[in-house]
Amino acid sequence: MSKTGGKKPPLVAERRYAKAASKAKPKAAPKQARAAKPRRAARKASWPVRLVTGLVRLIWRAIWGVGWRLGAMGAIIVGLFTLYYYAQLPALESLIDARTKGSVTMLDREGRVYAWRGETFGGQISSDTVSPYLKNAIIATEDKRFYRHLGISPRGIASAIRINLSEGRGPLEGNGGSTITQQVAKLICLGVPYDSTVWKSEADYEADCRVSSKWRKLKEVPFSFAMEAKYGKANILTLYLNRAYLGAGARGFEAAAQRYFGKSANEVNPAQAAMLAGLLKAPSRYAPTGDLQRAQDRASVVLGLMHDQGYLTDLQYKEAIESPARLSQAAEAKAGGYFADWVMDSGPAFLTQDTTEDVIVKTTLDQDIQKSAEEALAYVFDTKVKEGSAAQAAIVVMSADGAVRAMVGGRKTQVSGAFNRATQALRQVGSTFKPFVYAAALDLGYNMNSFVDDAPITLYVKGSGEWTPKNYTPEFRGMITLTDALTHSINTATVRVSQAVGLEAVRQVAGDFGLKSDLAQGPAIVLGSSGATLLEMTGAYAGILNGGSSVRPYGLIELRIQGDDEALMGQEGGIGERVISESAARQLTYMMTQVIERGTGRRALLDRHQAAGKTGTTSDYRDAWFIGFTADYVVGVWMGNDDNTPLTGVTGGGLPADIWREVMVRIEADLPSTALPMIRPEELPPPVYQGQTYDSGQIAQGQPMPQQPAPQRRQNDPILELLNAILGNRN
Incomplete structure (x- = not known):
């Protein structure tokens, strides 16, 4: 008891726990060290990543900060412009058709649409x-x-x-x-x-x-x-x-x-x-x-x-x-490309080419005839013209009153705005001019049975000297009728006829029939030295078919604004004033039938339909023509080169006559055969010379006849008599 000094000894348990605790610390330390070591390593390894991540975040925040502001500003600008344009946009109706020019829709003779312009x-x-x-x-x-x-x-x-x-x-x-x-x-x-x-x-x-x-x-x-x-x-x-x-x-x-x-x-x-x-x-x-x-x-x-x-x-x-x-x-x-172009050019510009309205034009075009003409041209060139030929051709089909039913202005038919050889090419007409010489003679009192001498002739031309026309063949026939002279296209005889009636009378008849181009002044005019378009020549021949009255070729029948019932303009063209007497026209028609039946145009002969026509070939074969008609239609054909170089072996009685026939065969296929209105030789008094009468049989066979005196001019035309007297053209 005394050893304790009165003090209580410490509890064993306390010392034990303390000791145990002190002993336990060293054991736990390694575990803590092991756990802490990787965390420190992780902290040491993450700072570069954190740096990069921080930079990326900083850049992104900068971009985002600038970007959303720019985007917002852009959206505001776009929105403001949108509002501006919204306020400026006109009513929808004003934007539907904003054309400043109108259009032209063309209808054929049946009222069917065939072409548009504009x-x-x-x-x-x-x-x-x-x-x-x-x-x-x-x-x-x-x-x-x-x-x-x-x-x-x-x-x-x-x-x-x-x-x-x-x-x-x-x-x-x-x-x-x-x-x-x-x-x-x-x-x-x-x-x-x-x-x-x-x-x-x-x-x-x-x-x-x-x-x-x-x-x-x-x-x-x-x-x-x-x-x-x-x-x-x-x-x-x-x-x-x-x-x-x-x-x-x-x-x-x-x-x-x-x-x-x-x-x-x-x-x-x-x-x-x-x-x-x-x-x-x-x-x-x-x-x-x-x-x-x-x-x-x-x-x-x-x-x-x-x-x-x-x-x-x-x-x-x-x-x-x-x-x-x-x-x-x-x-x-695509019918009527050339025809449509011609109508556009012939109408008033403010209603056609420069129209500000939509215009409807009714025309004379016949789409079936147009197609036939195109097919005929293609057929002849495919079968009868050598491959690679640059020769061109044109066709006009017309009624006797001047209404144009078809027009082909070149070999390439599906065109618009191309050069139209039917209306724009001014070419020498050759012997297709000769009917006007005989028309003048017949109108002045000669008849188809009258005689003319096929013999050499030389004329003095002021400023040019002597001029001696030649025939296609070297021989001469002597005294022949006017019918034979035209049938065989005799140059010397035609020149003699023109000298008998006067060149001015010939020029007058040709001009009145519609040849408005400048006609040659000298005697060579009668052999076709003047230039004309195919449309002009075809229109002139239409005057012969209709009995001697001029025609103005036309394609426009009616023009009106789309939606209007009242037309702004009607037909411009048709039959005009009389040029030669009906008797003269009917005699000339017969004479031209002989060209096809037994003369230079035999390749144009038709099987079922009576036809009249005339061939034409210019000097050096630069142009070849055939123009003729039946009782239904007049068809004109021209061939030549655009550069005016000569054709190779082509005359009016050759390929042009072939084309003419192919056109006529197609367009007359379903039409009844109708005789041409004409006067025959036997219906006229036979010529009498020195008491001898020559019958119509001899005349029809083309037997040479003696020269008869020139007939007196008709006394029923005092104006023409006075004009000829002034011009000094009396025989």
Whole structure:
């Protein structure tokens, strides 16, 4: 007890726990060290990462801070421009048809459309009324996300950039990824109206509108947004349907459908819709009037897109592929290209070439005759002209009153605006002029039974000296009738007749019949040294057919503004004043029948129809003509080279007569045989000379007859008598 000193000893348990605790510390220390060591290593390894991460976060925060501000500023700018354009956009109706010039639609004699000039606008259509096949074809081809974007398609732009880069172009060169809305924005020139004081022409204005630039691309964005906001999808599509140019002068899908298929855009089937939509890629290249097969191939691609996007069922797709779209009869024939150009030139410019209205012109054209003339020309050149020949030809078909039924101005018939050899080529007429010499003689009292000497003749021409005309053949026939002289195209006899009646009388008759070009002054005029157009010559021969009255060739019957019932102008042309007596015309008709039956024009002889005509070949064979008529039509044919070089072995009685016959055979095929109105030799008193009478049989056989005195001039034309007296042309 005393050892404790009164103090309580420490509890064993306390010492034990303490000791245990002190002993336990060294054991726990290694575990703590092992746990702490990796954490310190992690802290040491993360500082470069934290540095990079911090920098990235800093840069991102800077970019984000600048980016959202720039984006917001850009959005505000785009929004302001959008509001500006929204306020500037006009009413939809004013944008449907913004042409500054009108169009001319031409109808044939039956009232069928055969040609257009200018940019036609077929009339307003809308996205609600147009054929659903056409609407779907356009969307499938041009903008398949049309109903899902607000005017521009970022995906479309990105795809276009990718395509451009893959093809080695700049990102904004080539494909633009334009939506239909953006295309409409270009069509209306981003709201810039046409101003004639700024632009030389509407074509220059539209060309500038199509120029693509970075600034214009940027401008399209707010403008497209504004259009979407103001007009809506349906009206934007309506604008597109009415404003798109689709080739061949067709502005809008209604005009194109009417021009190519002869029906409204509201009625086209899937194949036709696909062909129209295919034109949007390249109107001139894919126009079916230029290359139908190419247009059909393009339409097949569009049909595939429509099928893939669910716009066509399998059956509809198969039917459209198996039955591709074809042109209407008018578009396929493209009839009357030269004729249409002539009508446009002959009408008043403010109602044709420069019209600001849509004009309807009814014409004299007969599409069946036009086709026959074209086929006849092609047949002769394919079968009778050597391959590679550069020779050209022209044809005019006319009624006796001057109404032109067909016109071919060259071998290439499917043209517009080309050189028209029927109306623009002034060529020497050769022996086709001779009927006017005999017309003057017959009108002055001679008759077809009168005699003329086929013998050498030499005339003195003031300023030129002596002139001795030659015949085609070297022999001379002696005394022959006027009929035989014309039948065999005898030059010496014709010159003698002209000397008997007076050159001025010949010039007067030719001019009154319609030869308005400058006629030669010397005696060579009677052998065709003067120039004239084929249209003039054919019109002059029409005067012989109708009994001796002049005609003014015409093609226009009526002109009116589209939608108006009252015509602005009517027929300009037709039968005019009498030139020679009816008796003279009927005798001349008979004389010209002999040219075909037994003279220089035998290759023009027809099987069922009586015909009269005259051949013509100029010096050095530079021009060859055949002009003739039946009771129904007058047809003129010319052949020659554009550079006026000689033809090779071609005379008027050769290839021109062949072409003339081929034309007549085709156009007279379904017409009844009608005799020509004419006077025959036996219906006239036989010639009497020195008490000897010569009967009509001898005359018809062309037997030489003795010279008879020149007949006295008709006493029933005092004005002509006075004129001839003044001019000194009495015999």
